[in-house]
Amino acid sequence: MTHPTYDDSAAQPELLPGLVRAQARRGRAPAKQKEVAAASVDPVARVLVDIPLAHLDRPFDYAVPESMAATAVPGARVKVRFAGQDVDAFVVSRVASSDHTGRLQPLRRVVSAEPVLSPKIAALSESVARRYAGSRADVLRLAVPPRHATTEKQPSEPEPALEAGLDRASVAWSDDTHGAAFVEGLADGRSPRAVWSAAPGTDWPERLAHAAAAAHASGRGAILCVPDGKDMARVDRALTRVLGSGHHVTLSAESGPSARYRDFLAISRGARRVVVGTRAAVFAPVHDLGLLAIWDDGDDLYAEPRAPYPHTREVMLLRAEAENSAVLVAGFARTVEAEYLLTTGWAVEITPPRQAIRDHLTVSVTGATDRELERDPMARSTRFPARAFEAIRTGLASGGPVLVQTPRAGYAASLACERCRTPARCATCQGPLRITSNERPPSCSWCGTDHPGFSCTTCGHRGLRAPVRGDARTAEELGRTFTSTVVRTSSGERVLSEVGDKPAIVVATPGAEPVAEGGYAAVVLLDTWLALGRLDLRTGEEALRRWMNAAALTRRGGQVIAVGDPAEPTLQALVRWDAGGFARREMAERRSAHLPPASRMATISGAPGAVDDVVTLLAAPEATEVLGPIPVENREGTPESRVVLRAPRQHGDALSRSLGEVQRLRSARKLDPVRVQVDPPGL
DNA sequence: ATGACCAATTGA
DNA sequence: CAATTGGTCATG
Numbered sequence: 001m002t003h004p005t006y007d008d009s010a011a012q013p014e015l016l017p018g019l020v021r022a023q024a025r026r027g028r029a030p031a032k033q034k035e036v037a038a039a040s041v042d043p044v045a046r047v048l049v050d051i052p053l054a055h056l057d058r059p060f061d062y063a064v065p066e067s068m069a070a071t072a073v074p075g076a077r078v079k080v081r082f083a084g085q086d087v088d089a090f091v092v093s094r095v096a097s098s099d100h101t102g103r104l105q106p107l108r109r110v111v112s113a114e115p116v117l118s119p120k121i122a123a124l125s126e127s128v129a130r131r132y133a134g135s136r137a138d139v140l141r142l143a144v145p146p147r148h149a150t151t152e153k154q155p156s157e158p159e160p161a162l163e164a165g166l167d168r169a170s171v172a173w174s175d176d177t178h179g180a181a182f183v184e185g186l187a188d189g190r191s192p193r194a195v196w197s198a199a200p201g202t203d204w205p206e207r208l209a210h211a212a213a214a215a216h217a218s219g220r221g222a223i224l225c226v227p228d229g230k231d232m233a234r235v236d237r238a239l240t241r242v243l244g245s246g247h248h249v250t251l252s253a254e255s256g257p258s259a260r261y262r263d264f265l266a267i268s269r270g271a272r273r274v275v276v277g278t279r280a281a282v283f284a285p286v287h288d289l290g291l292l293a294i295w296d297d298g299d300d301l302y303a304e305p306r307a308p309y310p311h312t313r314e315v316m317l318l319r320a321e322a323e324n325s326a327v328l329v330a331g332f333a334r335t336v337e338a339e340y341l342l343t344t345g346w347a348v349e350i351t352p353p354r355q356a357i358r359d360h361l362t363v364s365v366t367g368a369t370d371r372e373l374e375r376d377p378m379a380r381s382t383r384f385p386a387r388a389f390e391a392i393r394t395g396l397a398s399g400g401p402v403l404v405q406t407p408r409a410g411y412a413a414s415l416a417c418e419r420c421r422t423p424a425r426c427a428t429c430q431g432p433l434r435i436t437s438n439e440r441p442p443s444c445s446w447c448g449t450d451h452p453g454f455s456c457t458t459c460g461h462r463g464l465r466a467p468v469r470g471d472a473r474t475a476e477e478l479g480r481t482f483t484s485t486v487v488r489t490s491s492g493e494r495v496l497s498e499v500g501d502k503p504a505i506v507v508a509t510p511g512a513e514p515v516a517e518g519g520y521a522a523v524v525l526l527d528t529w530l531a532l533g534r535l536d537l538r539t540g541e542e543a544l545r546r547w548m549n550a551a552a553l554t555r556r557g558g559q560v561i562a563v564g565d566p567a568e569p570t571l572q573a574l575v576r577w578d579a580g581g582f583a584r585r586e587m588a589e590r591r592s593a594h595l596p597p598a599s600r601m602a603t604i605s606g607a608p609g610a611v612d613d614v615v616t617l618l619a620a621p622e623a624t625e626v627l628g629p630i631p632v633e634n635r636e637g638t639p640e641s642r643v644v645l646r647a648p649r650q651h652g653d654a655l656s657r658s659l660g661e662v663q664r665l666r667s668a669r670k671l672d673p674v675r676v677q678v679d680p681p682g683l
Numbered sequence: 684a685t686g687a688c689c690a691a692t693t694g695a
Numbered sequence: 696c697a698a699t700t701g702g703t704c705a706t707g
Contacts, residue, residue: 083706
């Protein structure tokens, strides 16, 4: 142990035993022994150490030297000596005495007196860790952004006075049933909870801004969560229009460490109470939180990829319960989880009147079934049914832009046998074949081998078809057909946020659709069968969400053409613009199949032996089913084993608890780690 | 994680 | 008998 570096000055009421002992052990008699006095008020700091081990996920007590009495405040970052090394920690509270029987080590250093971990966020991190069978240290890494020292030295700008125009909030929401009541309740200081399925064409950023303004008018704060930076920018602008500038901040990793920390501090210091941000914004330490809102909660960007993999909507619900704030789960589409909130009566439904939907758009489905492709020569030569072309042509003629949504990005798409549709695979390595240009033969996308003389392994046919055209290829084809029209693409790395009001064709992949200034005259949804081809629990829900999000961008009187099978129920839900009905049917099916959200699920994956071990050790609730284990491959391609656990929803907490216990046990015994995911998004 | 400790196992 | 290994426990 080394000498402590802090100075001591004041007359000391009490010596810190840990230090005295450390001095004594050194064996040399120091000429001038450094003795450090403990703080006279609340000399004990309870801290959470930044070690993501399950069995260390509890507060530890440290002695507070007098020199740190004023800076080691609850919420401050400190350094402590723990198990022989210096680790980062947060002070969660200061108390008069400790239950700990041994000697307390002194805090090594107060990194910063800035209270970045508020008691409410500390409590939230605990409930999130419990829910997801993870550790608080992991949750805190998501909740508290990294410190930026220069930024911290700057004071936060105080919030300017607000000239309220609150009546406007109620007007903005009056079109939808229960909409006005929701914002009026907010403005009156109540905490209503709602699931809102927006009408196509709704300026939802404006609506969210008005809801935030209503909460703000009641003297409370609001957090608005959106999937990505593009949406955040839209809501940011809407908040500026509604509240004026200087009343809100944005929170996302995109803005960079300094700006992100500056905005975080403005919130944590109470200088701002309204936040719009991406998934981590749900942890923002907003004072007097009045409203928590999430837009498009089905977007997979809300599933945190880092342990313990919490979902923004679920964190939001936990937080709303704890802080008694209002909740708005919103989107054009509706997730089954949102539907569940309605079936239990936890939230009320805000919906547009049917007439408003009918007035806004017309959705029709045009066949790209094999039979129709045969009959429609246009569709055969270009893979666009005639009606899709017609919609584009009339849309452009009416003077507006047209959106074409195509399922996958990139020029090259993988190939299948033209006749039997068996995916075309490389003869050498089994990788998928693709075409990268019209001049070259198909080649393997893994090993690059060219296959000029391909023949199908199943039926021997020599022809290939591209099951999907990527967005670049689609744009190219459209450019050849509509020679005088500008064709723009938006996908992957190159996402357009907005397009103007002039006639143009915009080809975009799902989630990358730019907003058109005055709305699109027409929206064409290509290859809808592809989105429905996955064997995922959420296939239908996800497909409908993507289509609705694109279709909602039409202008009033817009045309939506979906290329697909008209008998497909998911497409029928789109035609009727019936997100609620679809979610209700989906909910019923999931309930009878014992799938979430009617059941709570969890997966355990890792080395086969370890997974087996966990299953035997696990004290899961009686009603838990254990499915598997099955062999799987993890992301590095190493073989692993995975089990799926399923329990009735009312036993969900018990399931999480048992998983948490087994994790604590295993981490204490240094056993092979296993990955536990509660409510994994893609099952 | 890291280190300490104890007990059982292994090797000369 | 010493050296090594493995399990358990505590970390304030």
